[in-house]
Amino acid sequence: MKCKVIKIGGALIEDAGLLNRLCRKFASMTSPFVIVHGGGTFAGQFAERLGIPRKMIDGRRVTDRETLEVTVMVYAGWINKTLVARLQALGVNACGLSGCDLNLVQADRREGQSIDWGYVGDVRLVRMGGLELLLQAGVVPVISPITHDGKGVLLNSNADGIAAAVAETLGMCYDVELIYCFDKKGVLTDVGDEGSVIPCLTPSLYEKYKQSGMIHSGMIPKLDNAFKSVSNGVQAVRLIHPDDLGQPDAGTRIILEKQWMRVEQ
């Protein structure tokens, strides 16, 4: 049976027009799917209004206790419930979840050698039980990037990583397609030109583009997750613009060398 795991960035949720189009796309989908959403900029704005100082290391926010509270409130609260209410209004029986709900996603608190990341968690495991219960009942799980350590502590995790881990776990029972929706038409060779989409990206092409500097910064962890997922048995991974959701050949397909040879033959 087919199942899609669709990661959407938090920023998409802040764009009311785009969110409406996206929700209508979701409402037209027929096979089972899971949504994983990110956080966007709202949590940062909120922390700023509260006077909580922003601490970043290597592009990642350090999550102290106060930042954790804001993050949980914004991601698991406002963003998650806003999205679910919109979907329900369109007849999609969505259920908003964080990693603690149904013990869905457990994470390990990140241990830096000299860096205290605070309440940041790297995904340890995704439990099939809760997901399967909901999918079998025709429910669409909508997962926020808040996880827990299993000992009562909430953690802030990377939504791309959660989407990858959810796709890998569902891959045990379903024919899974993992779709990363973001603000570009796909992985671009020229970031200023939406026509420069790479249709298929293999590990060796990825290396080449990284070395030449065409692929850089925020795309790297995203693509690392994508390649890890295809290596771990996820059937198909794709990066697309949300407006292209449902178009089978849109965006960039992430593919292993051996799959590529099959495509070529």
Next chain:
Amino acid sequence: MKCKVIKIGGALIEDAGLLNRLCRKFASMTSPFVIVHGGGTFAGQFAERLGIPRKMIDGRRVTDRETLEVTVMVYAGWINKTLVARLQALGVNACGLSGCDLNLVQADRREGQSIDWGYVGDVRLVRMGGLELLLQAGVVPVISPITHDGKGVLLNSNADGIAAAVAETLGMCYDVELIYCFDKKGVLTDVGDEGSVIPCLTPSLYEKYKQSGMIHSGMIPKLDNAFKSVSNGVQAVRLIHPDDLGQPDAGTRIILEKQWMRVEQ
């Protein structure tokens, strides 16, 4: 089959020691149960830090757009997920839900004749489907007082009212006990004396106590909900201190006149 619906105030969640004792009580429960939690003072403190003015009419907060955001963040986000993570750590397979999740609780936006209540909703219906799916799977639903109007708008509802409506709906399939946990040993005739618990309260006794002024202010909507529930078929309703959870005769039992006569005989 028996099922308990347990309403806990938001203030209980802010008391770490009490919350731990409460979660251990929950972990020792054997029959199915549903938790409904309130909001407490955290949302108000938060709104204050953000400089959002507090508007109250008849003891109820008027929920403008900004206040709704804070309320959803605190109730559906921080309080709900903190409670669920604590329960999971004790082996309780909890699932945090708001009214939009699984389309569980729909509410009507309150229409005042001259008052604009903002995003405040009075519960219209509770859907059995989602609750039953979770209870049958051994999951403990943990419900926040955030509901939706079915048209994509989130609303702030009274947690006592949600608990009552959930109990009435479950009453169609289960032998339901509705338990309101609060900071007193029960309904007191003398608010300063924890020994003055009324063991059984009938509608006529309730009238008497109201007229004499012994029962007043915040207890009135709580008890109105309680009496409405026993009238609507909920088997048993009780008001207790959380430390007395599990003790069958603790607190105040809400009872109709005809049940009272059966007890007397």
